[in-house]
Amino acid sequence: METLLEKANEASIAKAAELLKQGEIVAIPTETVYGIAASAFDGNAVKKIFEAKGRPQDNPLIVHIDRLEMLDGLVSRVPEGARKLAEAFWPGPLTIIMPRGDKVADEVCAGLDTVAIRMPSHPVARAVIAASGLPLAAPSANLSGSPSPTCAHYVMSDMDGRLPLILDGGDCQVGVESTVITLAGETPMLLRPGYITKEQMEQVLGEEVVLSGAILAKLKEGETARSPGMKYKHYAPKAEVTIVKGDLAAFAAYVEQHKAEHTLCLCFTGEAEQLPVPCVEYGAKDSGAEQAHALFTALRRLDELGAKQVFARCPADTGVSLAVYNRLLRAAAFRVVEA
Secondary structure, three states, rough: OOOOEEEOOHHHHHHHHHHHHHOOOEEEEOOOEEEEEEEEOOOOHHHHHHHHHHOOOOOOOOEEEOOHHHHHHHHHOOOOOHHHHHHHHHHOOOOEEEEOOOOOHHHHOOOOOOEEEEEOOOOHHHHHHHOOOOOOEOOOOOOOOOOOOOOOHHHHHHOOOOOOOOEEOOOOOOOOOEEEOOOOOOOOOEEOOOOOHHHHHHHHHHHHHHHHHHOOOOOOOOOOOOOOOOOOOOOOOOOEEEEEEEEEHHHHHHHHHHOOOEEEEEOOOOOOOOOOOOOOOOOOOOOOOHHHHHHHHHHHHHHHHHOOOOEEEOOOOHHHHHHHHHHHHEEEEEEEEEO
């Protein structure tokens, strides 16, 4: 299959919409990361997403809409908390899990009785949804397990020959996938952290949002992934990544002691000169938003530089940095050491 990479404009958006209506898949930009989209009503089209990614079909997908009316048939009911969160954060990088409706394809939900919905803010994503008239199931546009792509160039490197069209809408603004909250149980629960934080949602809901244990730990044996991004290893470069906790001096000493050929560091902005091996920086130490924006590009850059072993500076576990820490834990397959 020939894969076309086209700048997002009126003509290419119309082409993408036509392909989607014909049961094809296309890659589109969102404000979080690039996604591979298919009609959420078409199970055969959704299967093509899994084939393109090389991804097992036991992981649910997020359905993207451009207006609230599209919830009809996708969900069986809209909890009051979901209405509050949608009013506060949609369009934007928040996914809300609700009881599923009867129109959504089984393949989207991975056998669950819930469906994950979000309304993206990226103008190209919204234009494609509007032009196709379809809610779009869309996971990240990368090969399964590798870092999510935040620019069209990285989508092409993973997906060339696997789908017919990639729309280039520039670099993604947020840089990590959306926050995922479930309102299908008695208590709101954060399943995947993102740019919309636990604290922000609690303020809107007026009640506590519980953290899923799978945010900072592996899923238990036999436990079902209720959200994308809960699997053991995700977002990983080819190198073996280890997160090293401790201040910069302790981190530098640890790297010096354990470095080998092709060892690189993932560090915060301004730290590279103080470390004994080549480094890729991924944002200021005190800025979760900067780290989120830079993380996946930095992980791919480590591969481009030929890293075999990577020692990573540990971000905070609050605010937007919790999302960064969550992604790094999975990129490192939960290898964390104290310096």
